[in-house]
Amino acid sequence: MTWLICYLTTGKHLAFYASFGTVLLLLAITAPAALAFGFAGASAARSRVAPLRWIGKTYIAIVRGVPDIAFFLFFVLALDIFFEWIRHEIKCPDWDQPIWQGNDFVVCAAAKLPLGNAPQWVHETYGFFLAVLTFAIVFGAFAANVLFGAMRAVPRAQLETAEAYGMSRRQVYWRILVPQMWIYALPGLSNLWMVLIKATPLLFLLGVEDIVYWARELGGAKTPRFTDYPHPDWRMWYFLFLLVFYLAFTRVSEIVLDRITTRLRHGQATIGGTAQRSAT
Amino acid sequence: MSCWQTITDYGLRSIGIGERLLPRDDFTICQQFTLIGSGMLWNVYFGVLALAAGFFLATALALGKASRNVVLRKISVWFIFIFRGSPLFIQFFFAYFLFLSLKPVSPIFDPFTSAWLGALVVLFFNTAAYSGEIFYGALMSVPRGDMEAADAYGMSGWPRFRRITWPTMLRLAWPAYTNEAIFLFHATTLVFFSGFPAWQQRGDALYYANYFADKTFNPFIPYPILALYFILLTLCIIAIFGAVNRRLNRHLPTGAVARLRVKLNLLR
Numbered sequence: 001m002t003w004l005i006c007y008l009t010t011g012k013h014l015a016f017y018a019s020f021g022t023v024l025l026l027l028a029i030t031a032p033a034a035l036a037f038g039f040a041g042a043s044a045a046r047s048r049v050a051p052l053r054w055i056g057k058t059y060i061a062i063v064r065g066v067p068d069i070a071f072f073l074f075f076v077l078a079l080d081i082f083f084e085w086i087r088h089e090i091k092c093p094d095w096d097q098p099i100w101q102g103n104d105f106v107v108c109a110a111a112k113l114p115l116g117n118a119p120q121w122v123h124e125t126y127g128f129f130l131a132v133l134t135f136a137i138v139f140g141a142f143a144a145n146v147l148f149g150a151m152r153a154v155p156r157a158q159l160e161t162a163e164a165y166g167m168s169r170r171q172v173y174w175r176i177l178v179p180q181m182w183i184y185a186l187p188g189l190s191n192l193w194m195v196l197i198k199a200t201p202l203l204f205l206l207g208v209e210d211i212v213y214w215a216r217e218l219g220g221a222k223t224p225r226f227t228d229y230p231h232p233d234w235r236m237w238y239f240l241f242l243l244v245f246y247l248a249f250t251r252v253s254e255i256v257l258d259r260i261t262t263r264l265r266h267g268q269a270t271i272g273g274t275a276q277r278s279a280t
Numbered sequence: 281m282s283c284w285q286t287i288t289d290y291g292l293r294s295i296g297i298g299e300r301l302l303p304r305d306d307f308t309i310c311q312q313f314t315l316i317g318s319g320m321l322w323n324v325y326f327g328v329l330a331l332a333a334g335f336f337l338a339t340a341l342a343l344g345k346a347s348r349n350v351v352l353r354k355i356s357v358w359f360i361f362i363f364r365g366s367p368l369f370i371q372f373f374f375a376y377f378l379f380l381s382l383k384p385v386s387p388i389f390d391p392f393t394s395a396w397l398g399a400l401v402v403l404f405f406n407t408a409a410y411s412g413e414i415f416y417g418a419l420m421s422v423p424r425g426d427m428e429a430a431d432a433y434g435m436s437g438w439p440r441f442r443r444i445t446w447p448t449m450l451r452l453a454w455p456a457y458t459n460e461a462i463f464l465f466h467a468t469t470l471v472f473f474s475g476f477p478a479w480q481q482r483g484d485a486l487y488y489a490n491y492f493a494d495k496t497f498n499p500f501i502p503y504p505i506l507a508l509y510f511i512l513l514t515l516c517i518i519a520i521f522g523a524v525n526r527r528l529n530r531h532l533p534t535g536a537v538a539r540l541r542v543k544l545n546l547l548r
């Protein structure tokens with residue numbers, strides 16, 4: 001028993017517990033960022049300016065057609081190349097060699113990201129930042145799709161009434177459409193949140209030291225030669241723990257989202273809203 | 281080396297037929313198309329078998345969840361909750377290590393530690409849980425009138441289920457089930473990125489795409505190729521499921537049939 005307590009509080013294990021924080025941090029940053037991307041995408045897709053509309057619609061369509069994991073692998077590399085290329089253009093204007101040398105991508109040393117001599121934490125933060133951006137782009141497309149549908153679900157009559165009151169297009173958009181669309185978007189968004197939670201283990205593939213990484217590391221069989229706490233292969237138990245963690249997390253989210261739905265539905269002219277009014 | 285030569289060498293590489301070594305440098309577009317396409321065989325294999333087997337378990341789960349028997353209901357509800365509530369990625373890892381630690385117990389578990397069976401089992405359970413929930417929803421919305429009509433004709437028990445309840449349930453569930461099938465095929469790309477090892481570099485499409493991207497540090501060629509293959513696969517699924525949808529709805533007057541609206545891709 002004492003052995004187990006000591007074992008579970010080794011430095012490596014503390015890092016393992018901290019990585020749960022990484023996952024939560026990722027969710028906390030990604031969810032608003034994806035929502036912002038989605039909002040921009042949806043607004044672009046229903047814009048009156050044709051090129052903007054095409055950009056919005058293409059963004060939604062492309063990301064939805066392809067396995068997401070492919071996007072996770074693709075974007076991290078592509079964004080990395082993109083950033084380095086931009087820095088390369090700015091920092092080394094007198095570079096005369098081509099960037100693509102055969103199959104190699106070469107930029108000048110000053111444009112490397114992060115810099116070759118940067119400390120370890122910069123590398124880790126940069127990796128995490130790329131991961132967050134990738135998640136935001138991919139989930140932004142899904143959110144854009146949901147919000148686009150929600151904007152179209154707001155009754156026309158509401159918008160026409162606003163126009164009849166002499167509101168400009170901008171006013172109609174911000175004062176009538178946006179406040180009313182959330183209730184229509186909520187089922188889709190809560191579904192998206194569940195999917196986002198279940199996508200967090202993919203962080204592991206992006207090279208971030210997340211819970212999957214630590215579970216594999218810590219669970220593996222240890223011999224007495226290298227550690228004070230030798231044990232056989234326990235990876236199964238570590239992953240069982242992760243499984244339980246995710247189950248609990250999704251369950252709690254479900255309950256909270258149900259509450260929010262009830263709250264938002266208040267006073268809405270939908271079946272649910274009417275049912276609520278007659279019940280009380 | 282001509283492109284035809286490449287195709288004969290690597291076309292079936294993913295199942296171990298043909299050239300043993302993967303190309304190491306000077307990758308041609310043809311090589312990338314061939315190898316990634318060859319990897320698609322695994323995606324199709326996993327998807328088709330898991331979907332076919334999962335269909336029956338899903339029906340059983342839906343009936344179990346709707347059953348009046350407490351034990352059956354609890355089992356189904358928990359099964360669905362566990363597989364829908366946790367990431368497929370973690371399920372793969374857990375299953376792999378579970379099979380690994382069961383291996384010493386009995387040689388029966390030997391094949392389960394390799395992807396072709398172990399991952400298939402996980403995908404099978406996973407899709408059964410997701411489809412089971414879809415079927416349960418459809419089962420709950422089978423019109424009461426249909427059941428009363430069946431009663432009036434003197435049907436009950438098995439004949440009523442087989443001839444009335446089940447076809448109506450399928451008809452209602454079909455659009456959602458089509459989406460589930462598409463998700464499942466997309467989810468098959470996770471197999472070789474979880475615990476399951478790709479034996480002798482026989483991997484799926486994403487495995488090879490990732491191989492090329494890693495070797496060339498250029499994601500702009502292999503991943504679009506992969507995307508192209510998946511879009512084609514998705515179109516095939518939509519075509520097949522659309523045909524089934526038309527058959528399930530063939531007795532309805534035209535116009536009443538809801539067009540199959542396919543909503544692409546959310547990962548699980």
